[in-house]
Amino acid sequence: MRLVEVLAALAFLVIATIAVFAIAPNAILSASGASPGDWVETESGPLGPADRDFLVKVRQAGLWEIPTGQQAQDRAASSRVKEVGLQLAADHTKLDEQVRALAAKLNVALPSTPNADQQGWMAELSGLNGAAYDKVFADRLRGAHGKVFQVVSVVRAGTKNSEIRAFAQVAVDVVMKHMTLLESTGKVDFAALPTPPPPSPNPSK
Numbered sequence: 001m002r003l004v005e006v007l008a009a010l011a012f013l014v015i016a017t018i019a020v021f022a023i024a025p026n027a028i029l030s031a032s033g034a035s036p037g038d039w040v041e042t043e044s045g046p047l048g049p050a051d052r053d054f055l056v057k058v059r060q061a062g063l064w065e066i067p068t069g070q071q072a073q074d075r076a077a078s079s080r081v082k083e084v085g086l087q088l089a090a091d092h093t094k095l096d097e098q099v100r101a102l103a104a105k106l107n108v109a110l111p112s113t114p115n116a117d118q119q120g121w122m123a124e125l126s127g128l129n130g131a132a133y134d135k136v137f138a139d140r141l142r143g144a145h146g147k148v149f150q151v152v153s154v155v156r157a158g159t160k161n162s163e164i165r166a167f168a169q170v171a172v173d174v175v176m177k178h179m180t181l182l183e184s185t186g187k188v189d190f191a192a193l194p195t196p197p198p199p200s201p202n203p204s205k
Contacts, residue, residue: 062096138187
């Protein structure tokens with residue numbers, strides 16, 4: 001009788017193990033917030049939600065940084081702020097051409113207007129001139145670049161799409177360059193920058 005009970009327990013364990021492995025992929029997808037339908041196959045590899053979000057964010061960055069960089073030529077007091085504004089506008093003009101071409105190739109819809117936060121920053125800057133403009137210009141743009149850098153770097157590290165990976169590398173370089181330029185104005189309030197997220201509890205992952 002004891003042998004029968006042991007065999008029955010072993011059979012149950014095998015069935016349970018098979019069931020766990022059968023549902024594991026779906027469980028992982030569910031936990032990540034993605035589903036099989038969120039991924040599409042392209043010639044350059046799988047394209048996922050984070051890849052599309054990356055393209056959208058690059059597009060929106062250009063939609064507010066290009067006009068803001070141009071605006072600085074009329075409203076800023078600092079010659080350095082004006083120089084940095086011109087460089088940001090020029091770099092984002094090139095980046096915008098690239099993101100629109102890649103999005104069209106990968107069939108990703110892009111926005112035509114900045115997001116709500118960006119529109120708020122543009123409205124704020126439009127009401128300022130001189131030294132006050134310089135300060136807000138440097139703070140808002142440096143803060144925004146810090147946030148988008150986190151998104152771009154994560155995509156660069158983890159995307160499965162070769163074209164997204166190559167473009168993310170370009171974007172990482174541009175964002176790093178712009179953070180350095182904005183800091184060179186001497187107007188950035190580092191204490192007011194958003195606090196970075198805490199490190200992973202497991203550094204190996």
